[in-house]
Amino acid sequence: MGHDTAEWVFVGIVIAILFYVGVDSWIVQKAVEEIPADAETIKVTGQQWFWSFEHPDGTKEKITLHLQKGHAYKFEIYAKDVMHSFNIPDYVVFEDAVPGHVNHAWFSPEQTGEFPIQCREYCGIGHYQMRGTLVVEESKS
């Protein structure tokens, strides 16, 4: 093997790995960000210092959000006063709530139970207690 060949093989392998990193990340990001067409829209509003939720049928909830297992949900995330961040750690839902702007996130709960909701953007003196609960119930349909 010549002097140049080894160098080119080295460069080729590293480029191949980096190319794989780019392609694979793109595929996963596309899959993760694609919101299912049948997802129900839940309006999430953050304000100092609690979360409120609105279901498609107009039902409103504060602090506690009730959803059904096996369904897909799309969150429309609003903020009324300052920046907040809507986070459900157990389901990797994590999106900023920005005044004057609507952000989106989606997920599908696959387990029943209670899961914490929390604000992940420092939003004032009461930030630490801006918590909520996600209650996932068995599917009714």
Add this chain to the structure above:
Amino acid sequence: MKTIIVVSVVTLVVLALFPQIHFANAQLGQKTSEKQYINLRAEVWNEFFRMTTAAFVVGAIVSGTMIWLVWRFRESNPKNKTPTRWEKFDDPTTGTYEEGGH
């Protein structure tokens, strides 16, 4: 040379992506009674572990090459007694090394 690089790049990419294509086809073939959605948590963690593997492979290649370079071209290596063909100075302005010099 270019052929070797292109073939190695394409082979590695195909080998890396083949399992995903296989599983994606397997999932499409399943007849499920209820709707299935991807598990975001699983997807994100799987991606994290794949990227970690890629990072460690790149790190191993780069650091391995550097370790090999240092070991191979150390002064005490018997192979270095005679200069390689890249180390022969044809240019007189490069000077010569004297025995017992400074």
